[in-house]
Amino acid sequence: MNLRRLFALAYKETLQIWRDPRSLAIALLMPLMQMAILGYGVSLDIKHVPLCVYDQENSQQSRGLVQDFVSSGWFSISRRLEREADIRDAMDRGSCNAAIVVPVNFSRTLAMNGTAPVQAIFDATDVNTTNIALGYAQGAMAQASREFVTGWAAAHGTQPSLVGQINLEPNTWFNETLDSRNFIIPGVVAVILALVGAQLTSLTISREWERGTMEQLISTPVTALEVMLGKLTPYFMIGLIDAGFCLAVAIFWFHVPFRGNVITLFTTTMLFLIVVLGIGYLISVRIRSQLGASQVALLVTMLPTNLLSGYTFPIDQMPAAIQALTLVVYARYYVTILRGVFLKGSSLTDLWMPIVGLSVYALLIIWLAARAFHKRIN
Amino acid sequence: MNAVAPVVVAHGLTKRFHDFIAVDHLDLSINTGEVVGFIGPNGAGKSTTIRMLCGLIQPSEGSATVAGFDIEKQAEAVREHIGYMSQKFSLYGDLTVRENLRFFSGIYRVPRREISERMAFAITMAGLKGREDTLVRTLAGGWKQRLALGCAILHRPPVLFLDEPTSGVEPEARRRFWDLIHDLAAEGVTTLVSTHYMDEAEYCNRIALIDRGKLIALGSPRELRNLPLGGDLFEIRCTPLGAALKALTQAPGVTDVAIFGDALHVVLGANHKGGNTLSAGDLPNFLAQQGIHAEPAQQVLPSLEDVFVQLVTRGQEERDMS
Known part of the structure; x- marks a missing residue:
């Protein structure tokens, strides 16, 4: 060369x-x-997942719960529904990928038992998005639960019996903001x-x-x-x-x-x-x-x-x-x-x-x- | 002349492309300082032979040496000692005159202190003084060709292979190009140059006539002109030419006939003075019978073109016979 x-x-x-x-x-x-x-x-981040809300109770507490979903930033309310059947309709039209249903006696059950069921429904056609949205929903629920527990403790002086005693504290390394x-x-x-x-x-x-x-x-x-x-x-x-x-x-x-x-x-x-x-x-x-x-x-x-x-x-x-x-x-x-x-x-x-x-x-x-x-x- | 050693020697050089034989057992020997013209119809194998001698194509058979080096085993040594101009213009059009010359000086490792002198020589030779910074693609054909020659001789190669260097160049520029080749030959540069311009054959020391891959004649222009044509050559002016050509091809006693400019060149066999074959005097009448107007035939001396045409058609007929 x-x-x-x-x-x-x-x-x-x-x-x-x-x-x-x-x-x-x-x-x-x-x-x-x-x-x-x-x-x-x-x-791969999913923000502002369109959410349908069927709030059967429409109390201060149920509205607070819905607000926790919205303020997380992961969900935005696309429709408020009046009937159970409308959920299917909204999913079919694609106007929402997720729906939450707050039962009619939500705040009463919560006050009595210290726990209450809330239903969340996901359109799982896109598995990947659903998994991520599901994670976000659990995050929002956990936030709502923590607020409730703090309130209960202040009012009763004790912890509600059925709320999880084990708190997972996730710690993400290298990409802290995920x-x-x-x-x-x-x-x-x-x-x-x-x-x-x-x-x-x-x-x-x-x-x-x-x-x-x-x-x-x-x-x-x-x-x-x-x-x-x-x-x-x-x-x-x-x-x-x-x-x-x-x-x-x-x-x-x-x-x-x-x-x-x-x-x-x-x-x-x-x-x-x-x-x-x-x-x-x-x-x-x-x-x-x-x-x-x-x-x-x-x-x-x-x-x-x-x-x-x-x-x-x-x-x-x-x-x-x-x-x-x-x-x-x-x-x-x-x-x-x-x-x-x-x-x-x-x-x-x-x-x-x-x-x-x-x-x-x-x-x-x-x-x-x-x-x-x-x-x-x- | 004893000291003159052959610089280019080919023995049975052959190139086959699948079934097609482009070059067929070619033997050739060129001496130092000779200008040999490679002449033949398109597709005769001129370019293929030159490319083999430059080591650009591998021969299928046979061997050759250039400047004493084997074209296959010592291809790089061959390339050090040759200058090559391909048929298609192949300098860099997007570089200037000077940049092209500088590039090839670097590639040929021209000694550094000689670069400017040799580049100046090439520029003067190509007639490009004052246009050193012109992009090469904007130059006219004649200048491009002379610059290509300038690039090919930057490293002072003892052997030059020029493949149709003057094709598409105007006559005046062609003549200047040949002057350059003779200047180089005077300095001892050996040149093999292919062309399809018959008039250029006269500029060569020797001519190698090639057809269908075979060397069919080799000699000086004078030797080739004196090759026996198989009869005497007559020129006859007639109209229409095409019909006359057709009529005479079939005529008895006619060895060969070809269009030459606006007339026909007719070779009449040696025995054309007797029997029922045509004689020169019969030609106008013979043509008149076919409704062709003709002037009296005149005997002429054969030109190189007559010889080439005859050699090529004779080869053709021999092939048709076998």
Whole structure:
């Protein structure tokens, strides 16, 4: 390998990128746009679940209970009902996903027994949403119960017998506000870099074939390794800028807590960039039309990174066979690393497993890419 | 001339694409400083041969050496010693004249202190002085071709392979291009240049005529002009040309007939003076019987084009026979 030829290639490639400001703008702005769309769009939090209220008693106490649901922020009252049958009707129309029914003798029962039943009904067509809403409902009920117990104790001087004596005190670590955005955004960064990185390099070889410049280039003593490194270097720089943009947006715009250290973040990001740019380059070598290469790059990166990287669907909940399959999805290693660095402040040694995974991948891709390009026309 | 060693040597060079034989057992030997013209119809195998000699395509059979290096086993050494211009323009259109030259200087590792001198030479040679910072895609054809040649000789290669370098270039620019090739030859650069312009054949020291992948003639323009045509050559002006061509192809005593400009070139067999075969004097009458107006036939000296046309059609007929 000759450094002068490598430099000549890298410089030429940089000039060509610079001469094509539209492509450069896309390469730099696309990731920002995707950050905005995915960052705001993808959220597993459910707020303002539409709630129907059938308050049969309509007393001060029953209204207080309903108010506890609303003030939690998770529910908003969409309809107040007068008849039991209307619940079904409201669910069918989609005007509510949940309903609570306060019985007619609610406050009397509560005053006598220290406990009273309240019915909650959920539209469980969307299991995921229902589970979350159910959790919220229990939270709201617990809040109401605590208020009641405090009131009872003040009035009677003792605790009501039937109210739970064991109080669960949940303590959530690493994402204290249980904000799913903190969990998702690092994944979004990984997915965007995987997509953009492969797109960037997928055109680099096919462009030369299409324009006819490749025939001249391969008639020179330049080696395949020099071509690969010369072409990847400028895109590596663009990839780093993109990564910087995305990570800055995650930290400063979406306020995802960043507890790790910047060096860990950048060494792992560089490793990941090598993999994604290398994959784009491999595709570019194999497919000689720009359009074809770009589409294959999209196909190869889009589905696996979205579905199997663990960015939205947790890998440990997948069937064993699918879990095994995720080992070849390079984005999963980076998703794990980013979540660790962001939320847990993990160090390089804590993250040795995904780092080894990514390194093996990087070596394999570079090895394949270096061997893939042949200085032959057919 | 004893010191002159062949720089390009091919033995039985063959390229097959599936069933199609593009180059068929080609033997060729080119000496230092020679300008050899590669001539033949489209699809004859000129580009394929040149690409094999540059190491861009692997031969199916046979071998070749360029500047003493084997084209298969020492492909990189071959590439160090050649300059190549492909049929399609292949410099970077989105880079300027200077940037293209600088790029190829780097790729060919031109010694650093010589870069500016050699780039200046290439720019002057291409006639692009004052346009160094122009984007190459905005240049006209002739300038593009000369710049491509300039890029191909930056590293002073002893051997040049030029694949139809003058196609689509205006005549004046073509003539200037050939002047450049001869300047380089005077310095000892060996050149194999393909073309489909017959007039350019005259600029070459030797001509290799190739048809259907086979080398069918090799020699200096004078040697080729003196190849026996199988009779005497006559030029006859007549209208309509197409009908006359058809009539004469079938006529007795006519060895060969071809359209040449606005006239026909007719080769009459050696025995055309007797028997029931046509003689030169009979031609106008023979054509008049078919309703074709013709002037008297005149004997002419064969040009290179006559020789090529005859060699190619003779090959065609031999194939049809077998």
